[in-house]
Amino acid sequence: MVSAGSSPTRSVPATGTARWLAQPGTVFYGVALLGFAIQAVTGFGGRLFLGGNAGWLLFIHMLGAPLFIIGLTGFAVIWAERCQFGGGGPYAARRLPLVQRVLFWAVLVFGLATVLTMLAAMLPTFGYAALDALREAHKYTALLLVITVGAHAIVSLAAKWARRKTG
Numbered sequence: 001m002v003s004a005g006s007s008p009t010r011s012v013p014a015t016g017t018a019r020w021l022a023q024p025g026t027v028f029y030g031v032a033l034l035g036f037a038i039q040a041v042t043g044f045g046g047r048l049f050l051g052g053n054a055g056w057l058l059f060i061h062m063l064g065a066p067l068f069i070i071g072l073t074g075f076a077v078i079w080a081e082r083c084q085f086g087g088g089g090p091y092a093a094r095r096l097p098l099v100q101r102v103l104f105w106a107v108l109v110f111g112l113a114t115v116l117t118m119l120a121a122m123l124p125t126f127g128y129a130a131l132d133a134l135r136e137a138h139k140y141t142a143l144l145l146v147i148t149v150g151a152h153a154i155v156s157l158a159a160k161w162a163r164r165k166t167g
């Protein structure tokens, strides 16, 4: 029986999923990773196994784009303060390890470059040669993004694991 004025929900310990969903930084990271996985599979899958990115594959690639953009934007806004360089400041005590911070900014730079190369190609401004160059740039920034997202995930998981071990 719950007495008047008490909050029954507060006393219930959060399960793993509930705790995960209560952290916006983790939710945005999850959304960005899902969008990234769709983009990487449809982008590189089409190029490697089907000789290009067209039809349904390109359609799915375009559906994954907003997920990736929304997730990456939220991830950037929420984690940026803990990934700053330079001394002092209100967040100094909560900063993440240096490698994690460097990789965070690298993911943002290559993520933005990957998005901008294709958004620029959609403007009615460029000729065939420039469109080809933008597509090539999209492919190589996407490759750098795959490398940095992978490295960032490994380093972040290792840091989390180390924090848990040391309590």
Ligand code: HEM
Pocket: 036, 039, 040, 042, 043, 044, 047, 052, 053, 058, 061, 062, 064, 065, 066, 068, 069, 114, 115, 118, 119, 135, 136, 138, 139, 142, 143, 145, 146
């Ligand atoms: C989120 C915004 C994105 C948009 C709007 C977008 C859009 C596109 C479009 C329109 C194409 C077809 C280009 C063409 O054939 O002319 C394409 C190709 C491609 N995309 Fe994306 N993309 C995005 C993100 C990504 C991401 C995050 C990755 C990988 C991690 C990626 C990897 C690729 C690859 C590998 C190709 C094939 C390039 C080629 O065949 O030459 N894209 N993208």
